[in-house]
Amino acid sequence: MTLSNSLATMDVATSLHPYTDARAFEATGPLIMDRGDGIYVYDSSGKQYIEALAGLWSVAVGFSEKRLLSAAMQQMEKLPYYHIFAGKSHEPSIRLSDKLVEIADDQRLSRVFYTNSGSEANDTIIKLVWFMNNALGRPQKKTFLARNKAYHGITIGAGSLTGLPNNHRDFDLPAIPVVHLTCPHYYRFGIDGESEAEFTQRLLVEAEHTILQKGPETIAAFIGEPVMAAGGVLLPPEGYWPGIEALCRKYDILLVADEVITGFGRLGTSFGYKKFGFSPDIVTVSKQITSSYMPLGAVLFGERIYNAVADNSHKIGTFGHGYTGSAHPVATAVALENLKIIEERDLIGNAAKLQDQFQDRLSQLAELPFVGEVRGVGLICAVELVADKASKRPFSKPGRVGTLAMQIGHEQGLIFRSIGDTLALCPPLIVTEDQISEIVARMHRVLTLTV
C-alpha cells in the first residue's frame, strides 16, 4: 500500500486496474497480496487478513487447497491445452458436463456450453436465445428483461443486461434491446405502508405490463440473479421468483438464472433456484465452479433450446460461437476436483448449517447507529449504512463512508466489499463457527470506528 515498494511503483506505472479510481490509485498504490491459507490471505508485508468476500465471491474451498494444485498439475502434464471445436473433445470436459447436469438435477437443464468467465456465459445466453429464435422463425423475439441494480458482467452484451449506472455510463451501454425492471429490494423500493407481499405483487404487475406493452412476441428472456449480489446483496421479496416464473411460462419467455455467485452452495443449496423454488430454462455459472483457481464459466440449458440450435447449426453447417478457452482442460479438471471437494466435505451442508449463526450474529449489528438494514441468506450478507435510520436517508456523498469502512477493515485485518455504503460479506464455504465469530467481531469494530 505504499509507493516506496518497487512492485507498487511498477504497478502504478504500467497497469490500469478494473473497478478502480485510477487517479486515486496513482497516489495510494496497490495492496499487494502475496499468499493464501484457508480463509486467510497475507499481503507482501506479511499482514494477515480474513478474506470475508472469498476473493470476488468465489473461493469456496479457501486459498490453499492442494488437491486443486494436484488436479491442475496432472492435467498440465497430460494434456495442458486442447479445444472442443469441430468434433474434438477431452475427458475433463465430458466428465464435468455430466457432473453439472447431475448437480443441476432438473430435466430442463441437460446441456452445457463452456466459456472463460461469467460475463461470457451471459453473453453466450444472449446469442443462444437469439440464434434459437431466428431458427424458430420468430426473429422479432429478441428483447431481454433484466432488473435495475442487476450485475451480469461487463462485456457488451452482459454489460447491457447489468443494471448499474457505472457499467453503462460512458460505455454507451445498453447496446442490445433490454428493459430494466424495478429492483426487487423491499427495504429501498417498497413504498411507505406497502407490505412485502404487496411489493411483490406490484413488481409482477409491472413486469406483466411491460411484457404486454412491448408485445410478448418481442420478449425473448428474463434474466436475474436469485440473490442480487454486486448490486448490494438484495434478496427477492416473498413469492417473487415463482411469480416471475409463472409470467415467463404464460408468455413463452425463457427464464435465465444467473447463478455466477449463488451456484454451488452459497445459499446453502446447490443452486439459488432451489432455494427460491423455481425452475429456470437456462443457468449461467462461474466463480465457485473452480473456486476461481482457474477461469471458467458455463451455460446450462435444456433439450428445447438444444434441438432448435442443433437443427439450425446443421442447416448452416456450424454453431458459430465459442472461445479458444471453452472447456479448457486444466480449468475443467480443476472444476471437477473442486466440485468433488465441495461434495466430500459437504460444504453446501456447512453453509446451510452455519447460515443461522452467520445471519443472526450479523443482524445484531442492526442495533448500531447508522446501520439501516442487515440482510442475507446462506453465507452471503450485507450491512447497509445510512445517514438516518428512521427515514433510511442515505449519506449525502454516497460511497464515502463505505470506502472508509473498507480501509478500516484492512487495518483490522478484514476484507469485505463496499458497494456504495453497503458492506458485503461472503466468506469461503469452508468457514467455521469460530471464524464466523471472529468475522462478526471485526465487523463490529470496523463499524464503531467508521461512523
Ligand code: PLP
Ligand atoms: N454474473 C454475476 C451474478 C456476477 O456476480 C458476475 C461477477 O461478479 C458476473 C456475472 C460476471 O462474471 P465475470 O466477472 O467472471 O465475468
